[in-house]
Amino acid sequence: MMYLKLALTALFWGGTFIAGRVLARDTPPFTSAFLRFCFALAVLAPILARRRDLWPKDAASLALAALLGATGVFGYNALFFWGLKSVDAGRAALIVACNPVAITVFSALLFGERLRLPALAGVAACLAGAAVVISRGDASSLLTGAFGPGEAAIFGCVACWTSYTLIGKRAMESMSPLAAVTLACALGAAFLLLPALGEGMTGLMPGLAVRQWLALAYLGLCGTALGFIWYYQGVAAIGPARSGVFINLVPVSAVAMGGLLLGEKTDLSLVAGATLVLGGVWLTNRYRTRRA
Secondary structure (H helix, E strand, O other): OHHHHHHHHHHHHHHHHHHHHHHHOOOOHHHHHHHHHHHHHHHHHHHHHHOHHHOOOOHHHHHHHHHHHHHHHHHHHHHHHHHOOOOOHHHHHHHHOOHHHHHHHHHHHHOOEEEOHHHHHHHHHHHHHHHHHHHOOOHHHHHOOOOOHHHHHHHHHHHHHHHHHHHHHHHOOOOOHHHHHHHHHHHHHHHHHHHHHHOOHHHHHHHOOHHHHHHHHHHHHHHHHHHHHHHHHHHHHHOHHHHHHHHHHHHHHHHHHHHHHHOOOOOHHHHHHHHHHHHHHHHHHHOOEEEO
16 A cells, blocks of 8 residues: 555656646746645644644654755745746656655765665766756757756755655654644745745735646645655655655656646657666665665
8 A cells, every 4th residue: 555655646746747837837936835835734734633642742853844844845846836937847857856866875875874886877877867858968058058047946856855855754753744744834834935925926816827726736735735645654664765766657757747738748868868867766776775
């Protein structure tokens, strides 16, 4: 059952790139992010309120929840919506597919393990694949503007999610996945509120189209409420590296849905980059780490 939940989470998260691309076209990033987590909290908060036994017991747990909100909610989502203004959903998903590699590398650095040689080859393949995706197969274009602010923002998402995952492993030593996710959403939304108001959110909301509200509801309910809980349950049950393997499905579903729903083209550079990225992720996780 846990593996099924992780697979569904990956599919949900593939869809978030499509919904995010729809919103990013004409909705400011902090406004999109704040409203996304309002939808999520409408589901999560009542559940946690009824389960007082799951609440964190000390200030240290609340501090960890604040870090989760700052990285996985505030930082990730601001960069996510901003990056999707200029980066196609499928290409963004393939950059974010580097998450499992980043998680494995930093797990090794922080927890006293060392990467095997095949895993290091996997890291190199993943980075090469990301370069192919960004440059659309023309490596020289990386020096002439192919790597722009949008791509930098999506790489920032990788950094935020890696931090969120590793902090979450520590946080769940003292709180449940439900408490960790709900508090992270609540605190992250609080961090997002002032920037969203600065974008003029209250004036923009009455003019949002039905498709924008549907995209926000999908992001909040499927991409957040269900996805975050199931992902953290997986991290707690089988560890961050093994849970990260399931995220390989995210770019595949995002590329497919991007083509079907948004008309994004799947060219040879995207296929080659996807092969390198996913192959690199497989190598890195297949030959993960061993004690130094």
